[in-house]
Amino acid sequence: MYGLITDLYQLTMAAGYFLAGKANEVATFELFLRRLPPERNYVIAAGLEQAVDYLLNLHFEPAQIDYLKHLSQFQRAPAEFFDYLARLRFTGDLDAVPEGTPVFPDEPILRVRAPLIEAQIVETYLLATIGFQSMVATKASRVVYAAAGRSVIEFGTRRAHSPQAGVLAGRAAYIGGCIGTSNVQAGFLYGVPVFGTAAHSWVLSFESEIESFRKLQELLGPSTVYLVDTYDTLQGTRRAASLGRPMWGVRLDSGNYVELSRMVRRILNEAGLHDARIMVSGDMNEYKILELVREEAPIDAFGVGTELATSADAPNLAVIYKLVELESDGRKRYTAKFSTEKETWPGAKQVFRYTGYDLLACVDEEPQRSPEGEEPEVLLQPVIRKGELVRRLPDVHQIREHALRALERLPRAYRSLFGVEPAYRVEPTPRLRSLRDQVRRQYLEGTP
Incomplete structure (x- = not known):
């Protein structure tokens, strides 16, 4: 061996x-x-x-x-x-x-x-093993620092330089301060907490968005995170809110996150879901997160993928x-x-x-x-x-x-x-x- x-x-x-x-x-x-x-x-x-x-x-x-x-x-x-x-x-x-x-x-x-x-x-x-994992752990620590107390989850396996690299990236990102990873093997091998939502394909596979949300809630209960931007972010949020509890919150994967997160927060609050959280993902890095935090966008968690698993700005x-x-x-x-x-x-x-x-x-x-x-x-x-x-x-x-x-x-x-x-x-x-x-x-x- x-x-x-x-x-x-x-x-x-x-x-x-x-x-x-x-x-x-x-x-x-x-x-x-x-x-x-x-x-x-x-x-x-x-x-x-x-x-x-x-x-x-x-x-x-x-x-x-x-x-x-x-x-x-x-x-x-x-x-x-x-x-x-x-x-x-x-x-x-x-x-x-x-x-x-x-x-x-x-x-x-x-x-x-x-x-x-x-x-x-x-x-x-x-x-190879020290260089790669140290690189990712360092990147993770920067992203977590930028998030200023908000949760960060590593989402990068699909863009990692190999499936094996994705597993080690999940481990290294957790060491660097992320609360967990989407990589299930990293959870199995190393005990890293694993997190997952649902992809746009889940929503698209149903005749209606509300039906996809209802079925997801039946499966996940209080762990439910609705991906609300498949068609229209605000309408998707209203549909998710209409189902009430149990839910963890919603995820935004596109658009102007400052404006959208504020409007989404308002919709959730008006529905009495003050404890529902907002996650954003989609080409996130420490600098984009830093700007969102400075703008006081009401975001509770960040999913960071490609930029983290590859340390895109410093890839070696x-x-x-x-x-x-x-x-x-x-x-x-x-x-x-x-x-x-x-x-x-x-x-x-x-x-x-x-x-x-x-x-x-x-x-x-x-x-x-x-x-x-x-x-x-x-x-x-x-x-x-x-x-x-x-x-x-x-x-x-x-x-x-x-x-x-x-x-x-x-x-x-x-x-x-x-x-x-x-x-x-x-x-x-x-x-x-x-x-x-x-x-x-x-x-x-x-x-x-």
Whole structure:
């Protein structure tokens, strides 16, 4: 399982490491953000549960190994390499920030320490699952912030980049603050609350709109949400209101939401349905929601689909996975890149979070009180040791609560829907700066 869910070059490097006698070298890689996406001031880390599942179950099936043997790139690989793959399991260590934690560029989200081949081939999967879910969780947190206390439901599976992506988007959106998802599989697998109304096809399948509403109410009772804009939004609302309780409310999927929501609210109130709620959907994003809130439109909930499940305005995350240390024959060698705009910090690292700023430290540095006497939060925690899970992972509800609390602790300016200057401060410790200078001299100047 999972063995071939990787880029080919991970496996050609693995074969090369094996041939070069480097299989027993122990590598430390860190996964982190190179930069923030446009208009983002933070990223919500998500996807750790899937990363752990991958590492604990990583192996190659015989048919997969046979497939690799027939690829031209492996014609010179020794037979012992394929025997090695047949036995391969993840035997290393994983440290990670808790899911739902806001993170910033250069801060490790995950740290993997394992034999070089094991640590190398996991790169692709870890980048994919952490990058995608963190991207969606971050987008969700922005939408929820714009909604200013109104409920947000993730509706995006049908426009997600695959059905599988839709499931994980539902999970990530819940972590980011949505109250639930329309994706039933996300509910089944992860316990995310699921919500659904009825499509226009439901209304169109009946001879009359009122008949479709009546049958929906018979089925759903107090969970009934009438989609009222199939023909005429106001007339549809009057028909829904005429049926009285039980009902949850109505959904608008088109039109001028400010004007329509006010008129719909009036119709519902006049019918004595003051507790009936109004949901709007249809190409929603954080900026459209922000405007509706500013206009004081009487909207109680938002259904957000395409823009959320694809993070349409920032559809990828610049997560990278870099080698920072290599141990061989009892000797540790620190590694870093110094190429333009892609420079990295050497050595395994830890993040200490204080109120309003973070320290990026060498992994064996002790946390220090701030000048104000504050004890920092130590972000990276042990998750896997020697291939075995050592920390019980929280469920998705606990992760969501952690994310909400962590965002509340951020300085308010960084919750903005627009880019803020100066960026959140991540300060390397003097010792880390010294290590970088030492490694730079070693590689660029050839001096120890």
